[in-house]
Amino acid sequence: MEKGRRLLFWAGILFVFAATSIVFLEARGLDAQANAGAVARVDGVYIDTLASYGKLELPVVTFYHDQHTDALAKQGKDCASCHKKDADGKLSTKFMRLEDGDADELKLIYHNQCIGCHQEMSRAGQQTGPLDGQCRSCHVDRSAETAWQPVAMDLSLHARHVIATGGDEKCGTCHHRYDEAQKKTVEVKGKEESCRNCHQEKPFHDETGLLVSSYAQASHSSCVSCHQDFTAQKKDSGPVSCAGCHSTEAQAKYKVLADIPRLKRGQPDAALLVTMDGDKPKVSMGPVAFNHEKHETAVGDCRSCHVGEGTMDGKFFELAGDMHLRSNMQGCIGCHSAMQQEKPVCAGCHDLMPVNKAPSQTSCVKCHDDSLKDLYADGAIPAKEAAAARAAGAIAARDLTVATIADEEIPEIVIIGSLSDTYEPSKLPHRKIVKRLIQDMQGDTMAGHFHGQDVLMCQGCHHNSPASKTPPKCASCHTAPFDPATPGRPGLMAAYHGQCMGCHTSMQLEKPTNTGCGDADGCHKVK
Template sequence: MKTSRRARLTLAMLCAAVIIIAAVILPDLAVTAPEQGKPLGPVEKIRTPRNPRPEDWQAPDHAAALERAKAPREFVAKVKSEDPKLRQIRFKNLGLGVGDIKYSYMILDSPLVNTFENLYGPARFMHSKHAASLGGDCALCHHASPEGSDAGIDRLSETVACRTCHQESFNPAHPERIGLKAAYHQQCMGCHEEMNKGPIDCVGCHAKRVPDHKDLVRLPDDPTPMEVTQECLRCHQKAGEDMIKSAHWLWKGPSPYTVERQKKVMSGKATDTLNNFCIALPSNWPRCTSCHAGYGWKDETFDFTDMTRVDCLVCHDATDSYHKSPPAAGMPAPEVDLKFVAENVGKTNRNTCGNCHFQGGGGDAVKHADMCAVLRYPERNCDVHMGGYDFTCTDCHAAANHKIRGRSTSLPVAEGSRTCEDCHTSKPHYGDSMLDFHLNKHTDAVACNTCHSPVYSKCKATKTWWDWSEAGDKSREPVKDKYGMEDYNWMKGSFEWKEAKKPVYAWYNGYMERLLLGDVIAPEAMGFAPGDSLSAEERRSLPVTNITAPVGSIRDPSSKIFPFKLMDGIQPADAKHNYLLVPHLYPTSPDDKSAYWKNLDWQKAFVDGMKAAGLPYSGEYAWVRTNMYWGIKHEVMPKEMALSCVQCHESLKGEKTCDRCHQDRRDVDFKKLTVSGTDFGKMLSQGRDVAELVGVTDYIDFKALGYKSDPILSGGRFTKLPLGRTEP
């Protein structure tokens, strides 16, 4: 008994010692990836959501539209008998138009349309957009009026909702009337077909509902990731074939919007792109590919033709319990219950997309100035589409055959374009007032987000400066800034962060200049040598190499003033070959002798990093300053918070405003038009870091964009005046 007790005591002490040693060395070992394929032993499976929806969260505009859609309407038994053309003229004479629309956003949904089947979700309907595109001709859609209604007394009494006349199908009392579902489809699809504009297929307007997979999936209790994919492919073989041809799988593809590279068909993160965050993929695969929609991309030998390596669940998880292990080359975390997730798949959502896209650059809001985890359940003022209308990512970035519409300024790959104008048209201000006319003239030269996203990262601070030259000091203690963000990490260097930052504005025609791996940079931009001591001011004054930059000009009619996040930083370059270097950062195994995060030796890191990139390293390096332009396309603010006239046009600050050109009218308050807009004072009171923007005019800096002065005074880009054409 004594011996047994002593043995147990010795074992306990040994275990304690192991735990203490692990606690001491764990921070340094945390950057070493476990060997792929090694069993980790039994792990308790977790099914709980990682980002549960707050109980009090709702998208108010969407919720109100749903409530209106389901509200009962009194059935109209009798309608006026009226010639369509005479009705059209009568409405025009009454002045009925876009300005009379009570609700701009609607949802076409009702229990009446789901009586026999419910295979598709409701359709979003932009009432104002459709009315404006039809020239404000209300009679084209509202083709009948209730008997006894009089628009001369009640302007909206004759333009009633479809479901006041069209309700149940096959109503024996009114056999001449089609049901509500048929009425929607006849009216909408008929118009789209006649005008040769707009979708005429089901999924063009509706999201197809995903069937319950609990009785469809055939998996063992603890399947491997590849077994899950094989089960998906049993029914979705075509989807797998499409996926392995997509940019989300290949991380490369055509680059039609990169100047001088339009014929490159395999440009992207997997091959030749760089950034001034984590720099580049080659040699760092296991860490970077934790956001790849696949399993096991740990080195250059990954087989992109193997469909069983596709990760279906990372995009189609509807439980919010699925996640990947950051250092495991895209493999799911051991605690994920793969069978449970596979039985509960659904359409993509903000969580599934955001798990990768919100975390770009190694953390929340690091890379993208306009995307962060707040967008999972945002306030309306943070992003009106997601927070007001409950948009998912694919409401804008529609997919076809697993190719996603939309393109980034940071990467060359494009599988289709998506712009604000696709939904809002090139004349998005739908009223018929003088202000609407002027705002619509602005869209020829000003991008929508220039006015509607006056600041970026207003929901969470983003990284704006990254200096790799200062990495490696384990003794340096990080200091948290006013946003609670740390200014240093020994593995990565020094940082700066900013919340609610004013964008940099530039002319942009949709094309980008792009520095790729191996591209030579200017000799005068080579910066400083290792060991040189430069002050912060000296680093900021170094010549800049643009990794990405927008293409455009004040003289180019296709260019518009566009908002960008300008990412600034210091990164390594080959001192002899004059191109940017790729360091091997992440240790791929316990025996890795060259990874910087394990050995803190830049020379070894550059040798192996450049070998993986397929480029020679001279053995000498320097530190250079680089910039990247990141387009601001999300975090769109509500229209009432867009920039006002006077916030850009300083000339409107005086007594004379719009009436310098227009006769004063009693029904137009010119002064009010110039002072409404983005209320930075209110944003400041709500805790946003915008003190320096309160009271600012000439917000976008017209002279920096090539104008002589305020265009109100000096004229627009191509304006022809009586004495000749104005010169920018």
Template sequence: MLKVKSFQLTFLAMIVLSILFPFIGQTSTKNIDIDNDKRSDRITIKLETGLSKDEMPAVSFKHDLHTQALEGKCAACHLEKDNAFVFKFKRTNEKASMDLYHAECIACHVEKKASNETFGPEAAECRTCHIPDKSKGSSWEEISFDKSLHFIHESSDQIKGMDPLIKDNCSRCHHKYNEKTKEIFYIKGEEESCVYCHKPVKQDDIRSIQEASHDSCVKCHQTFKGQNIAAGPTTCEACHDKEKQQKIKKVVDIPRLKRNQPDEVAITGWETGTQTKDNYMKAVAFDHKSHEATAQSCKVCHHETLKKCNDCHGTDGGESKGGFISLEQAMHKQDSTKSCIGCHKELTKNSDCAGCHFQAPAKKDNSDSCKTCHSLDKKQLQSMEPAKVAKMALKDLSSHYKSVQIDKIPENVVIDVLSSEYKPSSFPHRKMVQAIFLRVEKSDMAKTFHNDQAGLCMGCHHNSPKTLEPPKCASCHSKKGPDTSDGSDGRPGLKGAYHGQCITCHEKMEVKAVAATDCAKCHEEKK
């Protein structure tokens, strides 16, 4: 009988333990978020030495979570030097060590637990922090210090330069480094982007862009907030969360930033006054001022330095400083947004352009496009200052835009060739064409490359010559539709052509008034 009771008690204890077991391991990490959620504040803590097969994975540390738990008390983790926090954990300049992190982090967790507060993992709970591929849970987004943010800082009365007597504050952020004295200094008119010196990864004694920007930007924000002065963010998500970035104030009307740059420039791979072969391409008249207005920062084009393009990219492309990329490649590479053509191609994805460009991508053999840019003859550049020649050419180019007389455009077009279940479609042709004209006229680039409104007809009437009386769609698209068995080239039938082009164009150009599923909007149903 005693054996039976003993067995029953043991069995009962096992049931209780099995119920409580899932929660026992959680009591030491009360309220700590350990799943693989997407966060913008994840920092990978990894020692400088490489991982061996016996070492634990790097730690994915949620910075903002700890900042909140510590009520914003940075001193709990960061030491001070020169009246500012050093953004290293519990040290100023020493290398990180496993013992340092284990001792300090776990001690803090134990202290929080004793105070009955939210706390993190304790000793022997290694896998709570060391989780493989934890970086996949990051939603961190790089923040772009665009010209709007630059203007906000540049125009601030609170941010002072190195010399408080000088009105502008450029020297507060921009500097050069003296290798001999190991000091920074400022030269007016030689300001450049931070990333020209501070690369993604630390190089020799030059800090990475991440370290340099946090040391400068976050410290500055913290200093101002400590003085009750409105300042920028001090948390990870405020800078690196995509939704938060979209809420950052945007200044639209920004004065031109002067940095000794030209208004117009003649771009060429050859030099005047030299015995250059006559079969080189004509030089390009480049509107530098106009591009400044549309670019968000100088480094959109000047990605490594503010020097001229051909200082790094020669005509032969044989220089290491230019990555062995020739001037021609630097300007024409279609799959690079750093090149002229690549950037223009990317802009055709905007809603104002995508309605036509989604089905008619730029062709490499389009010689008319070449002539649009390459217009400066060598003789012109030899007889006059290149910048003046470029200015004249650009002024002349802006006068080439040819308008079409509105009465030449059919007002309404009735499409009845397929009417069966539905009535014929009455298409407001002129209204639609005028809407496209207005979108083109908003863009200097579009007006330059589409300088004849008649050519815009080819957006819909594709694969036909430029004319105000293009052939009907049925000239190329049959009612029957594609049939590869009879040698057809696979072009869609008339119904597919209409619906494919119209509906896709509406989607690309974000036309909300006509839904793809609203058939009766275009053609009433027969009753």
């Protein structure tokens, strides 16, 4: 009896030890799996299909696609090992199926196929993934661990695809519409739209009951299949791996065309922009003659300005947001402000200008042309051709040359010495600075349009006085020392240093240095 109890005791100890070891080993396996995915990757595919059938029992599976395709390639296998082709010969983005079944069927597909493949490789003595019973080795939420970057089909990349697929006559290679009568997608010449006009973030059924695939499904099915076809034909092709499209490193190596052919979608070369009040135009400020062709060369793609779902009747995409909001990057002021910050020659002045200052009437009329109001008299809406012609005429009449000031009217040297104490007065090469700024802006059409007044350049530094060739001295507003009665106005020393050093920083100037006051490259000499 006593012997039996001892055997039972030691058997219990061994069982606990074995169970603990299994849990420990499984935990070590999970740690290894977690650490393997700790480095952010671009090929993580989240298998969450069953979430549409109800609450998930376990976390979604993060499936590293490139890791698996590389392993299959070493065995001489390709995408067909996991993906089937549809009637059009395109690879389905779904795993081992063309259509979704019920939840139980889907679970069996994933578990049988994935674990089955792993077991087959394990029996062959090959390194492989988790086996049956190691649920938590796959079901680990790593959705935050990603370096995935979206692909921007900008004008250059689009043009390269147009050339590669045969030119403008082959738009149907990518663009199509579903024909209800033929029950398939067909090309409709001249009616090509953005893929996002039909394919949305998630799959959905349209008004006819047709299941429309998501944007991600449609783009991967079309793009990857096409790239594979080109590769099979021994032609130059795009990537088929996740990292080939969605990594920062790969995107940095994309070839950018120096001369991008204009993408003609029936858009005007010039147009008049007006605000509508219902079906009536509002032209209290005058219409804006907009150079559409010129702006196309300054943006990455049409969606830089246009958003939403539009039609092909001249309103391909509806304008979004207030055109005057600096925060709206799809509006005029927001985009122009961003460009001013990106260009050092512009940023030197514009970075220091107050953003909440109301524009002057002079600024408004640079865009709003009262001479075009007659087209909209009594609420009339002119024909597109007439509006385009007047817009083109107004644009052609613009002088886009940056206005200059005669050398003799620009002081050559300005001595700043009212606060000199430790240092000698600073000698500002005033004329050299003004001439260099004007020189760097020449040829820039935006600068030419908005800098048509010669003394406008002076406003960059002499910001709170009327535009003049003889502006008042800084000390007329900025007192020495700082005056607590005007807390929003810096003292004279702070005004000088803030303006000069701020400009040097924005313009990315290396000399004179901001902190080398008395250095050889500084602004002052020590007394």
